[in-house]
Amino acid sequence: MELANSMRGTVDGIVASYNSRVKALGQRTADTHKTLERFTSERRKMAREQRGDLADFTKGLSKTVEEMLQGFKESHEEMGDEQTKSLADFVKNLTGDVGSMLNDFQKGRGRMSKELKNRLAKEVKEIETYIENKLKEFREDHAGMTEQQKKDLSKFVGGITNEVKRFLTACRKEMDRCRNDVHRASGSWKGMTVTLAKARRNGGRISVGQEAVEKIGGSKGKRKKKQN
Template identity: 25%
Template sequence: MNGIDAMQALCEDILKSYDARVTSVAELVSGTAKTLSNFAAERQEMSKTMKADLTKDKADRFAAVNQSLENMKAAHKGMSEALRSSLTRDKSDRFAAVNQSLVDMDAAHKAMTEALKANLAKDKSERTTAVKQLVADMKAAHKAMTEAMKANLAEDKSERIVAVKQLITDMDAAHKAMTEA
């Protein structure tokens, strides 16, 4: 019986081993099925969580972009108003500066006109005085020259009369000598 018992023991061991393997494989299949089921459930839960997170992130990004656009619009509006105010202020400053320049130039022009009028009046007075003095000097010189010429002519007159009388006498004598000869 040794061989039969050994064979029987071997067969029983094989059966036990087979049953253990089948049980082990069944446990593996059951564990794998459970793991796959848990994996699917976890994957679905993770998918839901990720979808919710992505949806929230998308909404947050849209909100951030919209907020950024609103901030840019507000900043642009502020810059626009500041620029408009600055341009208006600069325009009024330039206008005031130009008006002040015109007033200053007008005042300077009036002062220059008054100075020129005063100089012209002074020059006219000086020229009038100079012309009157020149005319008086010319009259005095003419009078002196006339008197000198009259004096020269008066002196020369007696000499001329004597010379003319001598010439007539000489001519008469020459004429007489011609007629007698």
């Protein structure tokens, strides 16, 4: 009788310990989900802000250069040789300044994207390592479980693993989308730099001013069509 009571007490203790650990692991899972959701929200917010800043910068720069070139075109016919040379020098300096500014901005964007990617990868790796360690510890502590309990635990672990895999897939897609945004913006900047470089090489003549205005206007029109 005492042996039966002792065995019953041992079994009850094992069951209680199992339930306690399952509950603790469930709480860990809930906390992990909350952390993953917070990471996703912060990443999306940062991506939106970066795209907005880039769009505003490109739009403002295009408008400013377009207005300058339009003014050059209207007043160029009345200029003398000295004024023409001054205009050519100004266009040359403007091209250099804008090119330098765009390069600095692009480098800053590249560093920001790289830092965001590294930070996200590090945090995801830490989460994966934490979960793997906890699951390993849980398996070792419950080596003596029944077959049904092992099946239940395996199913529970599989669910957690699938959730983490889905989150990692979403993270990779979001990072790919950010890289594509940066690539498209870089193409727009390079096109504008080429236009200004042509104006510099031609000494700021009217034909160059017209070509630059038309190209900038055409680029803006294409972007609007894509957005629609």
